[in-house]
Amino acid sequence: MNATQKMAWKNFQNTFPEDEDCLEEIIKYLNEIGWVFRCSRCNSRELRRKRGMRRYFCSDCHYKGWILAGTYFEFIRRSRLWLGAVWLFEHGVQINAWQFHQLAKCAYSSALLIFRKLGSVIQENLESMQEVDSLDSSEFLSIFWKRSNQTPIGERPYMEQEYFDQLLESQTKSDLHDSKNSETFEGENRTMELSEEEALILGLISDQKIHLDNICHLSGLYCGDVIGSLTNLEMSNLVERHGGDYYTLKQKKIEIKKKRLDVSVSATTQVKIEAFKDFVKSQIHGISRKYLQYYLAIFWCFEDRKRWSSSELLKACCRSTFRASRELFQFVTESCVLMM
Ligand SMILES: [Zn+2]
Numbered sequence: 001m002n003a004t005q006k007m008a009w010k011n012f013q014n015t016f017p018e019d020e021d022c023l024e025e026i027i028k029y030l031n032e033i034g035w036v037f038r039c040s041r042c043n044s045r046e047l048r049r050k051r052g053m054r055r056y057f058c059s060d061c062h063y064k065g066w067i068l069a070g071t072y073f074e075f076i077r078r079s080r081l082w083l084g085a086v087w088l089f090e091h092g093v094q095i096n097a098w099q100f101h102q103l104a105k106c107a108y109s110s111a112l113l114i115f116r117k118l119g120s121v122i123q124e125n126l127e128s129m130q131e132v133d134s135l136d137s138s139e140f141l142s143i144f145w146k147r148s149n150q151t152p153i154g155e156r157p158y159m160e161q162e163y164f165d166q167l168l169e170s171q172t173k174s175d176l177h178d179s180k181n182s183e184t185f186e187g188e189n190r191t192m193e194l195s196e197e198e199a200l201i202l203g204l205i206s207d208q209k210i211h212l213d214n215i216c217h218l219s220g221l222y223c224g225d226v227i228g229s230l231t232n233l234e235m236s237n238l239v240e241r242h243g244g245d246y247y248t249l250k251q252k253k254i255e256i257k258k259k260r261l262d263v264s265v266s267a268t269t270q271v272k273i274e275a276f277k278d279f280v281k282s283q284i285h286g287i288s289r290k291y292l293q294y295y296l297a298i299f300w301c302f303e304d305r306k307r308w309s310s311s312e313l314l315k316a317c318c319r320s321t322f323r324a325s326r327e328l329f330q331f332v333t334e335s336c337v338l339m340m
Pocket of ligand 1: 043
């Protein structure tokens with residue numbers, strides 16, 4: 001921990017002296033981005049809750065539920081840790097999970113989970129940026145000093161890159177083989193026929209989350225039919241279901257991948273790569289290849305102070321969805337990485 005981090009944490013504690021202040025701040029921003037708090041049993045919006053309490057009481061069905069259920073913050077126990085980490089990031093205070101665990105006096109595993117979750121939400125925003133650089137992950141080979149569950153047994157951490165490249169090569173070969181042998185695939189785009197209802201519903205869904213009730217209302221179809229069509233669309237990888245029955249279009253990863261290839265590294269990008277390496281070396285010494293993309297996202301947050309200041313990260317979390325820790329653990333950086 002350094003003096004800047006300690007001072008910033010003191011400021012944070014002064015701004016949010018009580019734990020209930022932290023929870024209410026999160027709820028304030030969930031309200032601001034338009035999250036509709038509903039009873040998870042009867043869908044009613046008539047919820048009663050005392051300030052600082054994580055449980056609500058439904059006036060209609062008398063159910064007691066968790067107010068953060070269905071949100072990015074579902075299952076959090078100590079809102080101070082989450083808001084605190086977000087607050088430090090928003091104030092440009094460079095900190096790693098180990099330092100945060102000491103500063104906030106929490107378990108290292110909790111700090112690590114918070115940092116990975118924040119990394120993933122920033123990365124989600126990075127993917128939606130227009131002027132983002134696409135780079136080969138091997139550009140960062142010199143900072144792969146840490147092992148992960150992807151590092152081949154008995155090998156140095158940087159061998160994870162070679163192992164990954166080999167795996168990708170063999171996968172690409174088998175994909176090509178598959179596409180030649182299957183009539184339902186045309187290149188990378190699967191040709192599929194949609195029913196009239198499915199096409200109508202698909203037209204209502206965009207990148208912005210839409211609630212099931214709204215889809216039923218706008219389509220004029222029976223709710224049961226809508227749910228059936230949504231399940232088909234979800235299985236065809238066209239839409240994505242989020243907590244609380246919200247839907248968005250599925251991000252077309254294949255297109256992103258295509259766009260990423262054939263890009264040579266310009267001089268300005270080279271400068272950014274070096275700046276990122278310096279950041280990693282000074283902050284965390286080294287990283288594992290597996291989590292490279294999250295660190296690139298976090299670096300963007302620290303660098304782009306205009307984009308990520310005053311509550312922007314908190315709002316991004318509120319707009320995002322819950323991720324299980326297992327899902328984060330399974331994350332592996334793709335061969336092409338995104339960098340701002
Ligand atoms: Zn209820």
